[in-house]
Amino acid sequence: MAEIYNGKIIEQMPLLLEKGQMPASVAYGMIERLAGVGAFRFYFYSGDALVKCPDGGLIIDLDSDILKGINGERRVVNGNVELNDAEVERVRKRGYGFSRRDLEIMLLGRGMEHERRISHPIWKVLARHPGSVKREHALDEELLKAYSSSVSGEGMGIYFEDWNKEKYILGAWCVYGLGVNSGSSADDGVGLDDDNGRLVGVAPDALTQEAMNRRFRKTS
Numbered sequence: 120m121a122e123i124y125n126g127k128i129i130e131q132m133p134l135l136l137e138k139g140q141m142p143a144s145v146a147y148g149m150i151e152r153l154a155g156v157g158a159f160r161f162y163f164y165s166g167d168a169l170v171k172c173p174d175g176g177l178i179i180d181l182d183s184d185i186l187k188g189i190n191g192e193r194r195v196v197n198g199n200v201e202l203n204d205a206e207v208e209r210v211r212k213r214g215y216g217f218s219r220r221d222l223e224i225m226l227l228g229r230g231m232e233h234e235r236r237i238s239h240p241i242w243k244v245l246a247r248h249p250g251s252v253k254r255e256h257a258l259d260e261e262l263l264k265a266y267s268s269s270v271s272g273e274g275m276g277i278y279f280e281d282w283n284k285e286k287y288i289l290g291a292w293c294v295y296g297l298g299v300n301s302g303s304s305a306d307d308g309v310g311l312d313d314d315n316g317r318l319v320g321v322a323p324d325a326l327t328q329e330a331m332n333r334r335f336r337k338t339s
Contacts (some may be wrong), residue, residue, distance in 0.1 A: 121151070121158035121319050128291060128316040134149055134192045140320030142166030143181060145245040145292050145305070146258055146323065149266045150331055152297065153338040157329065162301070162308075163319050164291045166187040167245065169307045170210050171282050171290075175219030179244050179292075180210045180327070181256055186291055189311060198280075198310020207287045215244045215252065230273035230302050237264050241277050245292065245305070259332050265339065266303075274302025 122140065124131035136144060143151070143159075145167050152158045168183035180186070185206050185302065193200050202210070217225075226235055236242060243251040246263035267275065274297075282288075293308030295301035309315055324330060 121156060123158055123178050124316075124318040124320060126314060126316055127191075128267040128311040128313075128318060129189050129193060129195060131318050132187060133315060135318055135320040137189065138320065139323070141182075141323045141326055142187065142291075143319040143321050144326060146247045146262065147296055147326055147331060148319065149246060149262060150335045150338065152252060153265060153269060156332065160296060161317070161318050162293060164293045164308055167292045168210070168214075168268055169290050169292050170214065171199075171279070171288050172199050172216075173284055173286060175222070175282055177217045177222060177279075177301060178210050178214040179217075179241070180289075181247070181252070183243070183245070183289075185209075185210065187288060195312040196288070196309070197283075198312060199283075199290045199307070200311065201283075202287040202289055206289075210287075210289075217241070225277075227277050227279065230276040230304065232273055233267050234271075236267040236275045237268070239275075239277070241305075242267075255304045255328075258328060259335050262335055265335075270303050272302065275302065276302065276304040278304060278306040280307065310338050321336070 145165045148159045168180040168186040170178040247256050247258040249257040290307035294305045
């Protein structure tokens with residue numbers, strides 16, 4: 120059963136982990152929304168990290184160990200945590216990177232129609248499309264198409280705040296509700312130290328590939 124943790128992410132993440140739960144990923148939230156689960160009706164911060172690079176690039180770290188390891192002792196600057204050299208190396212090895220040029224040619228900062236959503240490189244990684252992620256992360260290729268079909272009008276915009284020009288900074292992907300005003304847009308929220316954080320904790324075995332694919336196929 121999903122459990123909601125409202126409050127600062129840096130404070131709520133340790134509480135969630137202490138209960139033997141894991142933060143829901145973006146893909147898990149997409150599946151649960153298709154299943155009509157109320158915990159995901161509104162916005163939620165995920166266990167997937169967004170890392171902004173000094174050169175203007177971006178790295179998506181799915182099921183981020185660094186994000187799960189944050190707590191109240193970690194220094195937060197403008198809502199994000201600065202990564203040390205070892206952490207940078209880790210996310211560069213396991214994450215999915217987009218260069219500044221990649222981002223410049225993507226449609227960002229506004230909602231999109233269905234055909235653009237299902238081909239958007241960032242959404243394809245967040246939805247764990249087999250053509251965009253490693254085998255250990257891949258889910259059913261129909262997930263993104265099914266989820267996008269549940270979003271009316273132009274939605275699912277991807278938004279970013281300004282980059283730190285000197286440091287690699289990490290935040291959590293936040294996905295907003297399906298309402299008309301938000302349209303399931305995604306960004307790094309209002310920060311890891313903001314009182315309006317909202318994590319959803321779930322059992323670790325619910326986040327396995329097999330469990331998520333099985334759950335999605337039941338909603339289809």
